[in-house]
Amino acid sequence: MSDRLVALALLAVTGILFWQTFLFRRPPFAAFESFDAATFPRILLALLALLGLALLVRPSGPVRPRVTRQGMRRWIERYRLPLIGLGLFAVYALVMPQIGWTAATVGYLVAMQLAILPRRGVRDLALVIGGSVVFTVVLAAGFERFLHVVLPRPELF
Amino acid sequence: MDPLLAGLGAFMDPTVFVSTLIGIVAGIVVGLIPGFTVTMGVILVLPFTFGMTPLQGIATMMGVAVGGASGGLISACLIGIPGTPSAVATTFDGFPMARKGEPGRALGLGTWASLFGGLIGWVVLAIATPPLAEFGLKFGPWELFALVAFSITMIASLSGDSLVKGLIAGLLGMLLATVGLDPVLNIPRFSFGNADVEAGFDFLPVLIGLFGFSQLMTDLEKREDDSGRVSLSLKDIRIPHLQVLRDIWRSKVVLLWSSIVGAWIGVVPAAGGSIANVLAYDQAKKVSRHREKFGTGHYEGIIASEAGNNSVGAGDLVPMLALGIPGDAVTAVMLGALLIHGVQPGPQLLTNPATSPLAWGVIAGYLVATILTLAIQFWGMNLFARLVFVPYHVLVPGILVLSGLGAFVLNNRVFDILVTLGFGVLGYWLVKHGFGLPPFVIGFLLGPLAEINLRRAMQTDPSLLRFVDRPISALLLGLAVLSIAYYFWVGYRRIRGGPPPAAAEAAPGVG
Numbered sequence: 001m002s003d004r005l006v007a008l009a010l011l012a013v014t015g016i017l018f019w020q021t022f023l024f025r026r027p028p029f030a031a032f033e034s035f036d037a038a039t040f041p042r043i044l045l046a047l048l049a050l051l052g053l054a055l056l057v058r059p060s061g062p063v064r065p066r067v068t069r070q071g072m073r074r075w076i077e078r079y080r081l082p083l084i085g086l087g088l089f090a091v092y093a094l095v096m097p098q099i100g101w102t103a104a105t106v107g108y109l110v111a112m113q114l115a116i117l118p119r120r121g122v123r124d125l126a127l128v129i130g131g132s133v134v135f136t137v138v139l140a141a142g143f144e145r146f147l148h149v150v151l152p153r154p155e156l157f
Numbered sequence: 158m159d160p161l162l163a164g165l166g167a168f169m170d171p172t173v174f175v176s177t178l179i180g181i182v183a184g185i186v187v188g189l190i191p192g193f194t195v196t197m198g199v200i201l202v203l204p205f206t207f208g209m210t211p212l213q214g215i216a217t218m219m220g221v222a223v224g225g226a227s228g229g230l231i232s233a234c235l236i237g238i239p240g241t242p243s244a245v246a247t248t249f250d251g252f253p254m255a256r257k258g259e260p261g262r263a264l265g266l267g268t269w270a271s272l273f274g275g276l277i278g279w280v281v282l283a284i285a286t287p288p289l290a291e292f293g294l295k296f297g298p299w300e301l302f303a304l305v306a307f308s309i310t311m312i313a314s315l316s317g318d319s320l321v322k323g324l325i326a327g328l329l330g331m332l333l334a335t336v337g338l339d340p341v342l343n344i345p346r347f348s349f350g351n352a353d354v355e356a357g358f359d360f361l362p363v364l365i366g367l368f369g370f371s372q373l374m375t376d377l378e379k380r381e382d383d384s385g386r387v388s389l390s391l392k393d394i395r396i397p398h399l400q401v402l403r404d405i406w407r408s409k410v411v412l413l414w415s416s417i418v419g420a421w422i423g424v425v426p427a428a429g430g431s432i433a434n435v436l437a438y439d440q441a442k443k444v445s446r447h448r449e450k451f452g453t454g455h456y457e458g459i460i461a462s463e464a465g466n467n468s469v470g471a472g473d474l475v476p477m478l479a480l481g482i483p484g485d486a487v488t489a490v491m492l493g494a495l496l497i498h499g500v501q502p503g504p505q506l507l508t509n510p511a512t513s514p515l516a517w518g519v520i521a522g523y524l525v526a527t528i529l530t531l532a533i534q535f536w537g538m539n540l541f542a543r544l545v546f547v548p549y550h551v552l553v554p555g556i557l558v559l560s561g562l563g564a565f566v567l568n569n570r571v572f573d574i575l576v577t578l579g580f581g582v583l584g585y586w587l588v589k590h591g592f593g594l595p596p597f598v599i600g601f602l603l604g605p606l607a608e609i610n611l612r613r614a615m616q617t618d619p620s621l622l623r624f625v626d627r628p629i630s631a632l633l634l635g636l637a638v639l640s641i642a643y644y645f646w647v648g649y650r651r652i653r654g655g656p657p658p659a660a661a662e663a664a665p666g667v668g
Contacts, residue, residue, distance in 0.1 A: 006590055010325065017332075017347065025344050035615045037339035037346060040608040044332045051325045058321070081377040086370075086582060089557060093574040105558055112554035116377070135555060139562065147208055149566050 007055035014049045018042065084115045100154030105136045161283065164517030168525050173216045176209065177522065180220020181530050182537075187221065188228025189545055190552065191238040195225030196368045196486040201556070203361060203494055204563035211498040212518045216526075218494060219519065222487050223275065223526040226467050227534060230267035230459075232545045235260060240545075243466040246438035250451065250458030257454050262404075264542075265396035266456050268534050269405055270412060270463035275527035277416035278423065278468030282475055283520055285424065286507065289479035293504030296480075298613035299624050303633035305607040308482050310637040311425065312596045314644040319591060326592040330600025331607065333358060340609055353572040360493040362564040362576040363601060368486065369560040370581025371588050373553050394539055404456040411441045411457050412464050419465035423472020423484050437465025471523055478507055478516050482603070486595050489602050497567075 021038040092108040099107075109132035117124060143149040168174065180202060187198030198221045206214030229244030234251035247267060254263040296304065309331075313323030336347045337357025348355040405412060415437035422433040441461030442451050451458045473484030481502035483489035495502050500512060507516040534541070564577040584594055614623065625631045 003590075020347060024339075024346055027342065027344070033342075034619060035612050037342050037344040040611065041332060041335045041346060044328050044335070048325060048328050048332065051321055051328070054321050055325070078378060082374040082585065085374060085377050085553070085557070086578070086585075089370075089561070089578055089581075093561065093571060093578055096574070097571055109554050109558060112557065113550050116550035116553060118550075131551070135558075139558070143562065143566070147205070147566070150569060151565075152571060 003055050003058065007052045010052040010055070011049060014045045014052060018045045018049075021045070081116065085112065088112055088115070096152050098154065098156045101151035102136055102140055103154065104152075105139075106132050109135065160513060160517040161521055163514060164519075164521030165525070167212060167514060167518040168216065168522045172209075173213050173518075173522075174525075176213045176217040177220040177526055178529060178533070180217040181224035181526060181533050182220075184221035184224025184226075185228035185231075185530070185534060185537075185541055186544055188225035188244075189231040189240040189541055190547065191232050191236070191240055191545075193240075193552070193556070194368065194372060195222055195229075195241050195243070196490065197372055197556075198225050199487050199490045200361075200365050200368060201559055201563060203490060203497075204566040206494060207497070207566065211495065211500050212515055212522075214494055214498060215491060215515075215519055216522050218491055219522050220526050220529075222470055222491075223467075223523065224530050224533070226470050227268065227271040227275075227463070227530050228541070229466070230271070230463055231264065231538075231541055234263040234267060234459075235542055235545055243434050243469070244462070246434045246462035246465075247459055249438065249462070250453070250455050251462075253452070253454030254456070254459065255454075259454075261394045261396045262401060262456075263454075263459060264394065264538060265398060265401035266404060266459045267463040268396075268531060268538075269398075269401055270460040271467040271534075272527060272531040273405065273412055274416045274419060274464030274467035275471065275530070276524070277413065277464070278420040278471030279520075279524050279527060281417075281420040281424070281468070282471040282523060285475050286479045286516075286520065289475060290504045290507040293480045294508060295629065296504070297627070297630075298610035298617065299627050299630040300633065301610040302607055302614060303624060303630040303637070304480065304482060305603045305610070307633045307637040307640070308603060309596065309600055310640045312599050313593070314640045320641065320644045322590075322592045323596045326587060326594070327596035327600035330597040330602075331604030333363075334601045334604030335608070340605060341612060353570070358576055358580075359567055359573060360496070360602065361567050362573040363580045364490060364493065364598065365560045365564050366577040366580030366582075367584035367587075367594050367598060369556065370577065371584035371594065373557060374581070374585045375588060376549065377553060394542055396535065396538065405460060408445075408457045408460050411445055411461050414444055415441050415461040415464040416468040419468035420472040422465075423469040424475045425472075425484075433469035434462045434466035438462045467527070474519065474523065477502065478519060480504060481506070481606075483599060486598055489595075489598050492602060 021042050024036075024038045026036060088108060088111050092104055095107075096104040110128055113128045113132070114120060114125075117128070140151055144151060168177070183202060184195065184198055187193050187201075188195055199218050202217055202221050203214075206217050209217065225241060226243060229239055229241035230247045230251060232238055232240040233244040233247040234255045237248050237252035239245045239248050251263045251267060254260075254266075309327040310324070313327050314320050334357075337355060338344065339346055345355045418437045418440050419433040422436060438451075438458060438461050441457055442448050445451070445457050447455060447457060469485075470487070473488045476482040476484050477488040477492055481492065481504070483492050492502050495506075500506070500515065506512050560577060561574045564573040565571065567573055584597075587594060587597065623630075624634060
């Protein structure tokens with residue numbers, strides 16, 4: 001994404017949020033406050049919009065980068081692992097309340113390691129699963145026993 | 158002197174001492190693994206400090222910071238990849254020296270230089286902090302607002318290629334800090350009716366997401382796995398201490414000057430170790446009589462870089478302890494930790510009898526941590542050297558789990574893990590588009606301070622002229638303008654074809 005596209009996105013977001021500041025509740029006792037809850041965010045949004053304009057007019061790449069099949073493939077190849085990493089973490093956080101911290105963590109560790117690991121044999125798989133279980137159990141015991149943290153319990157079972 | 162001795166005494170408490178030791182070992186390990194920054198290490202140990210006293214918690218984090226600053230040199234020397242950004246310049250001479258068959262000498266030079274740099278930085282910390290805190294007591298809301306403005310502009314102009322992007326990152330951080338309840342009237346802002354968002358974003362999940370996730374995703378993108386690392390024979394790393402100390406004695410001017418440069422950079426809010434080590438290296442080249450040998454495995458290059466990046470840590474603590482303004486991302490985390498422990502940072506931290514022992518404990522602790530780092534690093538050098546080769550497919554998922562756990566522990570809410578993920582995506586996006594993360598974090602941390610002081614100032618006197626007719630406030634705002642002007646001046650010189658700034662000039666082979 002070129003700087004100009006980033007600037008356009010920034011201008012759009014600041015515009016929406018600026019409009020949002022007019023929806024902030026204004027209690028009657030604060031009616032005569034010159035500097036209310038919306039003032040500071042508005043100052044920041046105005047400055048951000050100004051800087052967004054500066055970014056927009058600055059010399060930069062093309063507004064609409066050419067999308068080719070090869071370029072797309074290269075993009076996917078480059079960002080495959082970060083996207084898998086973020087996606088798996090999102091699934092991990094979302095299923096955690098349902099299946100509990102321990103099961104979610106073991107599942108996440110196994111899935112993530114298999115995604116990164118260059119070669120996968122039976123021995124690798126066994127090491128990954130074994131290592132993930134040991135790591136999770138040690139971590140859970142450490143936090144629950146010594147730091148007295150109650151980790152999420154499963155709601156489903 | 159008495160408060161310093163009392164601080165040293167507090168640090169000798171067995172629990173504090175052991176916490177520091179553990180922190181140092183963790184710091185060295187984090188520092189030596191390429192791709193894992195010291196900031197990430199400090200963030201990861203933060204949840205473990207919740208059950209500790211404030212001094213014990215800060216001691217642990219300081220151990221990580223000091224150990225990490227030194228640990229970066231191990232991978233820089235052995236595989237030519239800096240363990241942390243603050244060890245970049247160490248690779249220029251450390252790696253060539255190791256490849257010439259002297260890895261022990263390279264590691265010894267770096268470790269001893271780290272000690273001396275840290276000690277010189279500590280002297281600056283101990284001398285400069287108390288008067289600065291006394292000075293900070295004179296600050297009213299106008300000065301405090303101006304100080305935040307100065308910090309944001311400084312970090313924006315120093316931490317990236319583009320001032321505009323730096324300022325945008327800083328202001329975005331400040332804007333996201335306004336999400337939740339307004340600090341004066343308790344009015345919800347940008348919460349969109351969500352009760353969790355109404356409570357605002359806690360500092361820790363934001364920080365873990367920004368630094369931890371963005372770094373790990375960048376590593377995954379580069380696939381810095383086992384295949385890319387060129388190793389040296391690690392059969393027997395022996396450090397020739399006598400030769401190393403002789404080298405250091407011959408380079409005393411370089412060592413002293415690099416350390417002073419590093420400490421000074423630390424005192425300036427925003428400029429961190431990555432700038433300090435390159436600038437110290439560049440300065441060393443200028444004062445050295447063997448300028449042409451830099452970049453070929455010359456001992457002065459390693460000494461300058463490591464002295465510079467270790468003294469900067471002490472300098473970073475000066476504005477944090479004296480004014481409550483973090484010098485870099487690591488001290489920003491420490492500042493957040495103090496807040497979590499219920500300690501309000503600022504000039505009162507050092508001058509209030511109730512909190513002064515803690516502040517002096519931190520100052521004394523830096524000295525203890527610096528000395529301990531030397532001992533631990535030499536003792537475990539062979540083991541640490543092997544850790545450089547731990548595979549990424551084991552490290553990355555484990556650290557991501559620890560990051561999620563760290564975010565969860567703060568409030569026992571899964572929502573905080575989602576906040577971590579959200580800020581992780583934002584952080585990664587910002588990094589990919591050239592926006593610096595340090596301005597964002599400093600903006601997020603100092604945003605509430607700026608808002609509350611601006612409101613207080615406007616309630617006291619609605620005239621904006623008060624910001625310029627009060628000398629300290631006017632000076633700070635003037636410095637903010639100057640930092641922006643400096644950025645444009647550097648850009649102008651670059652366009653005119655003049656000499657590039659020091660950081661660019663420092664790379665070996667140039668000049």
